[in-house]
Amino acid sequence: MTKKIEFSSGLRLVIEQMPYLRSVTTGVWIKAGSVWEEEPLAGISHFLEHMLFKGTTSRSAKQIAETMESVGGIMNAFTSREHTCFYIRCIDEDFELSMDLLADMHLNSVFAEDEFTREKNVVTEEINSYEDTPDDLVTELMPATMWPRHSYGRAVIGSRQTVEAMRREDLIGYWQQMYQPRNTVIAIAGNIDEKRAVAAVEKFFAASIGDGIAGEPSAPEAVSGTVYVNKDIEQTHVCLGFPSIASKDDDYYTAAVLSCALGGGVSSRLFQEVREKRGLAYNVYSYNASYLKSGNFAAYASTRPKNIDQLMQVITAEFSDVAARGLSEEELQRSKQQLKGALVFGMESSSSVMNKIGKRELMLDELYSWEQSLDKLMHVSQQDVLRLAAKLFVPDKLVIATVGPQENQFDIDKLF
Numbered sequence: 001m002t003k004k005i006e007f008s009s010g011l012r013l014v015i016e017q018m019p020y021l022r023s024v025t026t027g028v029w030i031k032a033g034s035v036w037e038e039e040p041l042a043g044i045s046h047f048l049e050h051m052l053f054k055g056t057t058s059r060s061a062k063q064i065a066e067t068m069e070s071v072g073g074i075m076n077a078f079t080s081r082e083h084t085c086f087y088i089r090c091i092d093e094d095f096e097l098s099m100d101l102l103a104d105m106h107l108n109s110v111f112a113e114d115e116f117t118r119e120k121n122v123v124t125e126e127i128n129s130y131e132d133t134p135d136d137l138v139t140e141l142m143p144a145t146m147w148p149r150h151s152y153g154r155a156v157i158g159s160r161q162t163v164e165a166m167r168r169e170d171l172i173g174y175w176q177q178m179y180q181p182r183n184t185v186i187a188i189a190g191n192i193d194e195k196r197a198v199a200a201v202e203k204f205f206a207a208s209i210g211d212g213i214a215g216e217p218s219a220p221e222a223v224s225g226t227v228y229v230n231k232d233i234e235q236t237h238v239c240l241g242f243p244s245i246a247s248k249d250d251d252y253y254t255a256a257v258l259s260c261a262l263g264g265g266v267s268s269r270l271f272q273e274v275r276e277k278r279g280l281a282y283n284v285y286s287y288n289a290s291y292l293k294s295g296n297f298a299a300y301a302s303t304r305p306k307n308i309d310q311l312m313q314v315i316t317a318e319f320s321d322v323a324a325r326g327l328s329e330e331e332l333q334r335s336k337q338q339l340k341g342a343l344v345f346g347m348e349s350s351s352s353v354m355n356k357i358g359k360r361e362l363m364l365d366e367l368y369s370w371e372q373s374l375d376k377l378m379h380v381s382q383q384d385v386l387r388l389a390a391k392l393f394v395p396d397k398l399v400i401a402t403v404g405p406q407e408n409q410f411d412i413d414k415l416f
Helices: 044-051 061-069 092-108 113-131 134-146 160-165 168-178 194-204 252-263 269-276 305-325 329-346 350-364 370-378 382-392
Strands: 002-006 012-017 023-030 074-079 084-091 184-190 225-230 236-244 284-290 295-303 399-404
Touching: 002 194, 012 194, 012 350, 023 092, 023 350, 044 074, 044 084, 044 113, 044 168, 061 074, 061 092, 084 092, 084 350, 092 194, 113 134, 113 160, 113 168, 134 225, 134 236, 134 295, 134 399, 184 350, 236 284, 236 305, 236 382, 252 269, 252 284, 252 295, 252 305, 252 329, 252 370, 252 382, 269 284, 269 295, 269 305, 295 305, 305 382, 305 399, 329 350, 329 370, 329 382
Parallel strands: 012 184, 225 399
Antiparallel strands: 002 012, 023 084, 023 184, 074 084, 236 295, 236 399, 284 295
16 A cells, blocks of 8 residues: 655655565656757756766765675666656665665756766767667657657757756756756655655755746647658658547546557457568557547557558558447457566566656646556457547548658658
């Protein structure tokens, strides 16, 4: 059972006690992501995440790296469109050390000028690496084309131009604006009790002050269209997407079932039709990404250029079929059981549980309950899936992104 404590500063703590483990995973979640960025500073949330590891008033970058590795701990971070999280997984006996380090990074980072300049080069190389990875590139092109006039469409990592233009004072100002206690959740899962967790937060995060909080992002206006990027590679990578539901939508679990049935595993429709029956692709899958104000439902695959038209026809045929006829009872039950298994397996990992309770509290302001999630999942019906698929998979809302050695012209009317 997840417990929640809110401190007078506005800082929130959520705890999931897992006494059968010997590990504890602690994450500091901040509502700071690319959706809240001004366009000239696109990518600053991600850049700030990098800089948190580059030194504090009491630790150098090398000492930060050594602090947890010297006791076998694992430290990392990630940034998304709507949040940033930096976390540590460690043996339970080292929990206080992990809290000391996380608080130090969160509250006392110095953003030294030489580290700032050096990290610009690192992030630029990360952008180069991402642009050299066609499956990553094509899945980012899809939302950029769908939401061209909204921050939901911008890449979390930013661009070479915005990173180069960032100044140290921009970074400090954004840190002071967003890394506020009311904008922060500390999530702890593992072999830890409430008393010990609360005491550590009170000791190490006591200096967390301020009353700022990120506002609600605006809803993006979606457009349809196609986009192509030329790359001298062997395959054409394609991502087909439609606007989808927000994270608070009642159909959240319906979308999960629909995505699982279409492209969530080796028994899914797309895997069977694209790879097993026709041998058109090695990798094919679908996903639903939901955010506070919108979402996108997409399918990805890659194939040789001569096969791209056939691949597109097969994928869109499955979209059309499920929008017209839904899922069979067998498909529905198989997908629900597959997702149930993922939920159960996730509850056996302190890292997975920390991610669930932290994200849910930060973004939805509600406690995560495995039992409630499972109940909502198991109540998804064939009628629910048919209704949602018919709502989402509308041909004139389709976005097609491709990356490859030659451009293909797609007639959407002939695909559906």
